[in-house]
Amino acid sequence: MHPSPFIDALAVRRDAPVGLVRALAVLFVFALTAAAAQISIPLPFTAVPFTFQPMVVLLGGLALGARLGLASQVVYLAAGIAGLPVFAASTTLPPGPLRLLGPTGGYLMAYPIAALLVGYLAQRGFDRRYPTSIAAMLAGLLVVYACGTIWLSTSLGLAGALAAGVYPFIAADVLKLVAAAGVLPGLWTLLGRASR
Numbered sequence: 001m002h003p004s005p006f007i008d009a010l011a012v013r014r015d016a017p018v019g020l021v022r023a024l025a026v027l028f029v030f031a032l033t034a035a036a037a038q039i040s041i042p043l044p045f046t047a048v049p050f051t052f053q054p055m056v057v058l059l060g061g062l063a064l065g066a067r068l069g070l071a072s073q074v075v076y077l078a079a080g081i082a083g084l085p086v087f088a089a090s091t092t093l094p095p096g097p098l099r100l101l102g103p104t105g106g107y108l109m110a111y112p113i114a115a116l117l118v119g120y121l122a123q124r125g126f127d128r129r130y131p132t133s134i135a136a137m138l139a140g141l142l143v144v145y146a147c148g149t150i151w152l153s154t155s156l157g158l159a160g161a162l163a164a165g166v167y168p169f170i171a172a173d174v175l176k177l178v179a180a181a182g183v184l185p186g187l188w189t190l191l192g193r194a195s196r
Helices: 006-013 018-038 053-064 066-081 096-101 105-122 130-165 170-180 183-194
Strands: none
Touching: 006 018, 006 053, 006 183, 018 053, 018 066, 053 066, 053 105, 053 130, 053 170, 053 183, 066 096, 066 105, 096 105, 105 130, 130 170, 130 183
């Protein structure tokens, strides 16, 4: 039997309705992803902006588990496709469903897959310790990079895609990942202490 995702363990420990807690958690991670998109820094040499979305996606997968992590990002994409202002603000990138066809489309479409993978690893205990939390988040980040690079390479070629969509972001993303990877192990520790 695999460990429960953090959100389920939290609901059980607090004697809260698991279904309601799950639904609220999915909506919360969706909202955090949308909020993180609004903290967007355009870079002059690429159409791919710097945002905090990948870390929210990966942390959401760790906290929610595979199925709910996937659901949170499907809700995010559906909201963006419906025209809600949840994607990163841009004067050059198209809004609504056309954003998925733009240069950042590969990254956006990778979010559900990355959350699913990280959530799957979390349900195997990777979210309980800092080193394995880093490994799970790194696996999810690689999915985001791979999908984004493949998508960009259709218009820029592989070298151009790496130059525009990977190299400028690696250092910052790794630093964010190293900082964020301690969140779930810390929450598990706090939950364990609170239940004593």
